[in-house]
Amino acid sequence: MRLAGRGGRMTPRRVVVVGAGMVGLSCAWSLQDYGVEVEVLDKGRVGRGASWGNAGYVAPSLTVPLPEPSMLRFGLRAVLDPGSPVRLPVRADTELVRFLVRLVRHCTGRRWSRAMDGYRMLNAQIFDAFDAQRQAGVDAPLREAAVLAAFTEAGQAAGLLHELEGVASAGQQIEVGLLTGAQARAMEPNLSREIALAVRIDGQRYLDPGAYTAALADQVRARNGKITENVTVTGVDRHAGRVRVRCADGHRDADAVILACGAWLPDLASDHGVRVPQYGGRGYSFTVPLRRRLQGPLYFPAARAALAPRGASAARVTSIMEFQRPDAPPDRRALAATLRAVRPLLEGAEWRSVTDPWVGARPLTADGIPLVGPSATDGVYIAGGHGMWGVTLGPLTGRLLAEHIATGTTPAPLAWLDPLRKSH
Numbered sequence: 218m219r220l221a222g223r224g225g226r227m228t229p230r231r232v233v234v235v236g237a238g239m240v241g242l243s244c245a246w247s248l249q250d251y252g253v254e255v256e257v258l259d260k261g262r263v264g265r266g267a268s269w270g271n272a273g274y275v276a277p278s279l280t281v282p283l284p285e286p287s288m289l290r291f292g293l294r295a296v297l298d299p300g301s302p303v304r305l306p307v308r309a310d311t312e313l314v315r316f317l318v319r320l321v322r323h324c325t326g327r328r329w330s331r332a333m334d335g336y337r338m339l340n341a342q343i344f345d346a347f348d349a350q351r352q353a354g355v356d357a358p359l360r361e362a363a364v365l366a367a368f369t370e371a372g373q374a375a376g377l378l379h380e381l382e383g384v385a386s387a388g389q390q391i392e393v394g395l396l397t398g399a400q401a402r403a404m405e406p407n408l409s410r411e412i413a414l415a416v417r418i419d420g421q422r423y424l425d426p427g428a429y430t431a432a433l434a435d436q437v438r439a440r441n442g443k444i445t446e447n448v449t450v451t452g453v454d455r456h457a458g459r460v461r462v463r464c465a466d467g468h469r470d471a472d473a474v475i476l477a478c479g480a481w482l483p484d485l486a487s488d489h490g491v492r493v494p495q496y497g498g499r500g501y502s503f504t505v506p507l508r509r510r511l512q513g514p515l516y517f518p519a520a521r522a523a524l525a526p527r528g529a530s531a532a533r534v535t536s537i538m539e540f541q542r543p544d545a546p547p548d549r550r551a552l553a554a555t556l557r558a559v560r561p562l563l564e565g566a567e568w569r570s571v572t573d574p575w576v577g578a579r580p581l582t583a584d585g586i587p588l589v590g591p592s593a594t595d596g597v598y599i600a601g602g603h604g605m606w607g608v609t610l611g612p613l614t615g616r617l618l619a620e621h622i623a624t625g626t627t628p629a630p631l632a633w634l635d636p637l638r639k640s641h
């Protein structure tokens with residue numbers, strides 16, 4: 218430890234980060250700005266958790282709390298339909314039941330609006346946090362684009378429009394346009410004739426998440442950080458005035474540790490006072506070749522599918538919300554269901570040449586709010602629970618938490634993200 222500039226507070230000299238996903242790498246990278254020595258540990262390889270096969274949208278206009286009233290109506294219908302994009306295991310464990318009960322409690326308009334006030338604070342700073350990483354040398358493309366949300370019937374758009382109205386009412390600036398089916402096809406020629414209406418959400422960005430996390434890891438290393446792959450952390454406690462990170466291959470001592478282990482966070486964080494229920498919301502993805510280049514992010518809300526360009530002539534298709542443990546075997550039927558749902562909506566896709574099937578777990582919290590800040594144990598910090606939006610919120614999470622750890626100040630959004638908040 219050494220004295221920080223402000224108020225004589227001790228800045229940790231050495232911090233271990235558990236988890237080399239978008240969130241953990243961003244925390245490590247931001248700590249390096251304060252001269253902190255970092256080691257990032259991952260039980261697998263860099264960026265191969267949820268940060269791998271996702272859609273890569275960096276979309277502040279869509280970054281909203283997950284629990285909302287229409288989820289209840291949709292969720293009930295979906296659970297009764299075996300082909301639906303929302304799936305529950307046949308036998309739910311007690312943790313899942315507890316999680317779902319709390320999630321349902323948060324599906325009210327009042328709680329959504331309250332949470333949205335917090336998201337508005339975060340969303341205003343998302344691009345700035347990405348720009349800081351890129352200006353300092355994180356060398357991976359981040360493209361500007363509109364997200365095109367397409368529907369086969371006008372009635373299907375009501376939910377998204379209502380949500381966007383909520384975002385605007387919370388005071389967040391958004392720019393939205395309504396398009397006919399023909400206008401949508403002119404903008405995105407891969408859309409089929411089934412599309413009757415689209416909503417264009419301007420001013421968003423997207424990236425290839427695998428390429429971005431690899432570039433971020435390169436920068437952490439270039440700034441003298443260490444990244445160790447294939448090391449499982451089994452527990453964290455205090456030992457001789459420091460933090461001891463217990464690993465399958467021994468231990469590391471540090472002045473502080475950040476637990477940024479995505480959907481596995483409850484395994485390590487529950488020993489440190491984090492009580493907000495969390496569960497894995499697994500999603501699936503695959504890549505399909507297209508005859509024409511996909512123009513930008515394409516979203517089919519009714520099919521719960523989000524597509525993004527992959528190279529010049531393919532799309533990554535992501536979908537499904539499967540409440541399941543992160544390491545459970547993938548369910549092949551999930552990919553088939555996505556394929557069936559998306560197929561009629563695209564023209565010119567080569568469905569027989571689908572590649573890269575993938576499953577990953579969104580780290581969901583029951584109140585739809587991430588968990589970022591100090592835990593109940595001195596020197597143990599939490600960075601997780603970003604649910605649907607951990608790519609979008611990763612760099613900002615790193616920036617806010619690093620500022621807190623290094624200087625002792627608490628930037629405004631951190632109080633709202635308190636990992637020790639009471640769970641209702």
Ligand SMILES: Cc1cc2nc3c(=O)[nH]c(=O)nc-3n(C[C@H](O)[C@H](O)[C@H](O)COP(=O)(O)OP(=O)(O)OC[C@H]3O[C@@H](n4cnc5c(N)ncnc54)[C@H](O)[C@@H]3O)c2cc1C
Binds near residue numbers: 272479608
């Ligand atoms: C289908 C799908 C589509 C998505 N689309 C988007 C999108 O378009 N935009 C967006 O913003 N978000 C999206 N998300 C959400 C986003 O992927 C996640 O919120 C984000 O990747 C979480 O990042 P993370 O770093 O917290 O977790 P992860 O990327 O999962 O990283 C956690 C890491 O911790 C490691 N780990 C876990 N336990 C241990 C341990 N005990 N010891 C050592 N290491 C450990 C894991 O191996 C893993 O590498 C999507 C998710 C899915 C599933």
